[in-house]
Amino acid sequence: GQQLNQSPQSMFIQEGEDVSMNCTSSSIFNTWLWYKQDPGEGPVLLIALYKAGELTSNGRLTAQFGITRKDSFLNISASIPSDVGIYFCAGQSYNTDKLIFGTGTRLQVFP
Amino acid sequence: SAVISQKPSRDICQRGTSLTIQCQVDSQVTMMFWYRQQPGQSLTLIATANQGSEATYESGFVIDKFPISRPNLTFSTLTVSNMSPEDSSIYLCSVYPASREQFFGPGTRLTVL
Numbered sequence: 001g002q003q004l005n006q007s008p009q010s011m012f013i014q015e016g017e018d019v020s021m022n023c024t025s026s027s028i029f030n031t032w033l034w035y036k037q038d039p040g041e042g043p044v045l046l047i048a049l050y051k052a053g054e055l056t057s058n059g060r061l062t063a064q065f066g067i068t069r070k071d072s073f074l075n076i077s078a079s080i081p082s083d084v085g086i087y088f089c090a091g092q093s094y095n096t097d098k099l100i101f102g103t104g105t106r107l108q109v110f111p
Numbered sequence: 112s113a114v115i116s117q118k119p120s121r122d123i124c125q126r127g128t129s130l131t132i133q134c135q136v137d138s139q140v141t142m143m144f145w146y147r148q149q150p151g152q153s154l155t156l157i158a159t160a161n162q163g164s165e166a167t168y169e170s171g172f173v174i175d176k177f178p179i180s181r182p183n184l185t186f187s188t189l190t191v192s193n194m195s196p197e198d199s200s201i202y203l204c205s206v207y208p209a210s211r212e213q214f215f216g217p218g219t220r221l222t223v224l
Binding site: 040045099 | 115144152153154155213215217218220
């Protein structure tokens with residue numbers, strides 16, 4: 001099925017560093033969602049975005065809905081070991097309840 | 112949000128057998144979905160589980176291989192039929208409660224030998 005391009009594919013960073021990842025699509029979306037998946041678990045919703053240009057924060061996480069509606073960004077500030085996991089973006093188009101998922105970014109944080 | 116449980120959490124099955132996965136939600140929801148996540152991959156939508164009618168399958172997925180039931184607004188099952196090692200994946204159900212966000216269950220990790 002269709003997938004969104006998500007980058008980077010993986011990141012290895014030191015505790016305390018900031019992290020940025022992004023997601024791009026050839027299609028326009030009206031909703032962008034960011035999820036985190038821990039090993040052996042289902043994805044957990046982190047941030048939801050509904051308007052082009054919207055910037056939303058959840059603690060140390062900040063996400064933006066790109067102005068073109070074809071991209072989104074997630075930033076994590078001052079990373080900690082529990083940030084380790086796989087981060088997925090997901091986009092939703094108009095008039096559908098289906099989500100298209102990104103390819104995922106695997107984050108490793110070293111103390 | 113919604114609290115979603117799945118059974119079993121994991122299973123190891125023999126080739127050629129079938130496994131039925133259950134998804135239970137703590138509140139009534141209109142939309143329920145089933146996803147597959149192959150090892151090291153992202154999530155791919157299998158089908159939308161419709162209450163009172165047949166499921167709607169995505170391209171590449173068929174009812175004979177992945178029959179789905181949705182007897183009420185809080186419960187659904189997905190069966191993986193005539194399994195092969197290529198079916199080894201995590202199977203996840205998700206729901207849309209009253210909010211605009213989609214929430215996921217913990218997943219069922221299936222290994223086919």
